[in-house]
Amino acid sequence: MKRMNVKDLITSTQFNEEVLVKGWVRTIRGSKNVSFIALNDGSCMANAQIVADSEKIPAEILDKTHSGAALSIEGQLVESKGKGQLNEVLATKIEVLGESNPDEYPIQPKRHTLEFLRENAHLRFRTNLFGAITRVRHAMIFAIHDFFNHRGFYNIHSPIITGSDAEGAGEMFKVTTLDMLNPPKTETGEVDYSKDFFGKATNLTVSGQLEAELAALAMSKVYTFGPTFRAENSNTSRHLAEFWMIEPEVAFADNNDNMDLAEAMLKYVVQYALDNCAEDLEFLEQRLKNEEKQKPESERSMPLVEKLKFVLENDFERITYTEAIDILKKSKPNKKKKFDYIIEEWGADMQSEHERFLVEKHFKKPVIITDYPKGIKAFYMKQNDDGKTVAAMDVLFPQIGEIIGGSQREENYDKLMTRMKEMDIPEETMWWYIDTRKFGTVPHAGYGLGFERLLLFVTGMTNIRDVIPFPRFPKNAEF
RNA sequence: GCCUAAUUAGCUCAGUUGGUUAGAGCACAUGACUGUUAAUCAUGGGGUCCAAGGUUCAAGUCCUUGAGGGGGAGCCA
Numbered sequence: 001m002k003r004m005n006v007k008d009l010i011t012s013t014q015f016n017e018e019v020l021v022k023g024w025v026r027t028i029r030g031s032k033n034v035s036f037i038a039l040n041d042g043s044c045m046a047n048a049q050i051v052a053d054s055e056k057i058p059a060e061i062l063d064k065t066h067s068g069a070a071l072s073i074e075g076q077l078v079e080s081k082g083k084g085q086l087n088e089v090l091a092t093k094i095e096v097l098g099e100s101n102p103d104e105y106p107i108q109p110k111r112h113t114l115e116f117l118r119e120n121a122h123l124r125f126r127t128n129l130f131g132a133i134t135r136v137r138h139a140m141i142f143a144i145h146d147f148f149n150h151r152g153f154y155n156i157h158s159p160i161i162t163g164s165d166a167e168g169a170g171e172m173f174k175v176t177t178l179d180m181l182n183p184p185k186t187e188t189g190e191v192d193y194s195k196d197f198f199g200k201a202t203n204l205t206v207s208g209q210l211e212a213e214l215a216a217l218a219m220s221k222v223y224t225f226g227p228t229f230r231a232e233n234s235n236t237s238r239h240l241a242e243f244w245m246i247e248p249e250v251a252f253a254d255n256n257d258n259m260d261l262a263e264a265m266l267k268y269v270v271q272y273a274l275d276n277c278a279e280d281l282e283f284l285e286q287r288l289k290n291e292e293k294q295k296p297e298s299e300r301s302m303p304l305v306e307k308l309k310f311v312l313e314n315d316f317e318r319i320t321y322t323e324a325i326d327i328l329k330k331s332k333p334n335k336k337k338k339f340d341y342i343i344e345e346w347g348a349d350m351q352s353e354h355e356r357f358l359v360e361k362h363f364k365k366p367v368i369i370t371d372y373p374k375g376i377k378a379f380y381m382k383q384n385d386d387g388k389t390v391a392a393m394d395v396l397f398p399q400i401g402e403i404i405g406g407s408q409r410e411e412n413y414d415k416l417m418t419r420m421k422e423m424d425i426p427e428e429t430m431w432w433y434i435d436t437r438k439f440g441t442v443p444h445a446g447y448g449l450g451f452e453r454l455l456l457f458v459t460g461m462t463n464i465r466d467v468i469p470f471p472r473f474p475k476n477a478e479f
Numbered sequence: 480g481c482c483u484a485a486u487u488a489g490c491u492c493a494g495u496u497g498g499u500u501a502g503a504g505c506a507c508a509u510g511a512c513u514g515u516u517a518a519u520c521a522u523g524g525g526g527u528c529c530a531a532g533g534u535u536c537a538a539g540u541c542c543u544u545g546a547g548g549g550g551g552a553g554c555c556a
Contacts, residue, residue: 029515036515051514067506084516108490108506109517115548116490170555207556232554233480245556340552352552405556450556463549475547 001074007043010086015079019089021048022072022097024126027109028065035062039071042131045279049080049088061094067109068100068126114466121470121479129287132280133459133467136273140455143272144225144246147265153221153248158208160227163200164429171231172203173241204229208247209446210380210433213409216249216444217436223248225451233474237463238401240452242472249446255382255391255408258445259368262395262404263316265449266366270308273458281305281458288460301399304460316366321389322346324369327362328354349376352401359396367396379423382408382443383415393447400456406447413437 001020004012009021023041030036033054038047050073052062065071075091082088106120107127117124124130145155161175177197178184184192193201208224215222228245248261273281285304292300302310319327328334328343328350341351350369359367371389374381381390395404410416416437420427427434455467465471470479 027517029518031512031515031518033513034515036518038516047516049516080514082514082516102507103489106489110490110505111517112490113549119548228556230555234554235480236552236554237550239555243556402556448556453556 005043006039006041006046006048009048009077009089010044010046012077012087015077015087017077018074019077020072020074021050021089023048023070025065025067025069025071025100027067028062030062035065037065037071037073039073040126040131042125042134045128045132045283046085049082049085050075050091050094051088052091052094057091057094061096064096064099065094066100066102066105068102068105068107068123069096070098070100071095072097114463118465118471125469128283130466132283133455133461134469135280136277136284136459137455137467137469139273139276140269140451140458141225143269143276144265144451146272147268148221148223148248151221153223154215154219156208156212156215156219156222156224158205158211158224158226158247160205161198161202162205163198163202164210164433170206172206173229173231175202175204206230207245207448209249209448212247212249212446213433213444214436216251216446217440217442220251221248222250235474237465238453238456240464240468240471240473243464243468244451246449246451247446249444251442251444253408253445254443255370255393255445258406258408258447259316259318259370259393262368262393262406262447262449266395266403266454267312269454270311270458274305274308274312281308284460307398307460308458311366314365316368316395317363318368318370320371321350321369321373322371324350324354324358327358331357331362333357347373347375355396355401356398359398359401366398369394369396374419377407379419379425380407380409380416382410382445383419391445395447397453397457399462400453403453403457404447404449406445408443408445411437411441411443413441 001018003020003022006021006023009019021039021041023039026038026040026047028035028037035052035054037050037052039050040047054062072095073089073091074093075089077087078090080086080088107123112127117127117130125134148155176193178191178195184195186192193199196202205228207228208226212222212224224245224247226244227242229242230239231241232239234241248265250257250261253261281304288304301307325343325346325348333339334343339351339353341348341353343354359365370391370393371384372392373388374383374390377390377392381392383390391408393406394402397403410419413434416434417427420430452464452467456462456464459467461467465473
């Protein structure tokens with residue numbers, strides 16, 4: 001007999017058919033004559049209801065059937081006598097494939113805290129919540145590839161180990177095979193990386209952008225989607241030491257094209273979630289509603305699905321940094337000194353309280369801020385004609401803050417070199433990047449989307465450690 | 480690394496101005512129940528009160544230091 005997964009089984013109306021189904025026990029409710037097993041195999045949110053009649057199923061089998069146990073069940077699919085499900089399986093044979101000691105199994109059929117589940121990340125897939133998150137994450141991966149593929153982009157695998165240490169995106173993890181207790185030294189007493197595996201110092205990548213630029217300046221439209229590593233001591237709900245980033249790079253494009261692409265991409269993947277993850281989103285929405293019951297009404301946010309539709313139906317607000325600073329200067333919290341950091345003059349870096357004010361209070365929708373002061377942005381960004389700003393753009397989302405950071409790139413050789421000198425970027429290790437400005441340089445632009453931040457928005461989760469299966473963060477690489 | 484409130488049973492939490500033998504709900508075990516929906520009812524077992532040191536006749540409770548985690552800020556995606 002062919003095994004049916006739970007997803008197909010629970011919608012089947014092929015009553016009286018013999019079925020085989022396998023999965024893990026979520027709960028078992030017993031009485032004298034009959035027991036009910038809720039069986040899940042990850043194929044969907046809902047469980048299959050298995051009915052075990054004590055006349056057909058030996059007591060020693062049911063004695064081994066606890067939450068977490070793996071079962072193989074043969075039986076007859078029948079219309080359910082109870083409410084809450086279309087059908088159920090009248091078991092004729094139950095085999096316990098893997099027992100689960102109820103005194104030791106940590107996942108109970110009740111609400112657990114996210115902190116507890118994080119400490120049991122090896123088993124948290126077995127909860128409704130993490131099943132839903134895992135399925136939505138998978139759907140979003142496909143949506144991203146689908147979007148770029150439809151638009152004629154090529155996917156580029158940028159290197160994970162990199163020899164350049166000047167990407168400027170943060171602290172890097174060293175990659176070495178040298179003996180840490182006794183490394184070879186140079187004459188001046190420093191570690192001699194010329195003796196290392198690659199003959200030079202290497203790190204885990206903090207961004208695939210520079211490599212994506214090389215590809216874009218031949219293939220026109222490319223994107224990377226790969227792991228990214230930052231050795232920052234960031235202890236927040238929005239940062240990971242290992243995360244996945246999507247970085248499109250487009251030749252013959254300026255910063256406006258860049259914003260159009262970013263907005264279209266975000267809307268496409270949100271629509272994809274609504275179209276393909278309805279059951280999981282409904283569960284996530286209900287969970288959020290329960291969480292928010294404790295909050296005062298004024299602090300409650302829009303229901304999840306409504307929030308996703310809102311993003312689809314509204315154009316993102318596009319304003320320059322200069323306009324944003326003006327709005328903030330004139331804002332109530334700034335005048336009444338309610339901000340922790342008061343905005344006084346042009347050139348100040350915006351804090352997350354300011355971004356939140358613009359997105360959640362002032363515009364009440366996603367905001368793209370452009371043309372930042374060059375002093376607070378990276379060396380490769382296109383310098384504007386005003387001499388003060390660069391053609392950067394950050395997409396800010398409610399609750400999450402910066403979800404995308406991008407820019408048009410400086411394609412002019414002389415301007416790029418001048419800027420690199422000003423910012424002490426070592427040219428000798430970047431010769432390959434600079435070469436692209438010597439040979440057929442063209443205007444081009446791109447951005448980086450933090451995949452887990454996108455998932456925070458789509459799932460309504462608030463801690464980034466809960467939207468990646470095995471989070472890496474300071475002091476933790478347990479699983 | 481900074482700020483902040485916390486750390487008590489397997490889980491979620493309560494524990495009064497320091498004072499007998501540290502409690503509840505859920506989970507688990509046993510029993511009851513002819514169909515449950517996180518079933519219900521009864522009974523029972525279950526504690527290094529985060530760690531180390533200190534104050535005190537007496538510390539879960541007060542003080543000091545440390546650890547890991549939460550929330551916030553910074554760095555960013």
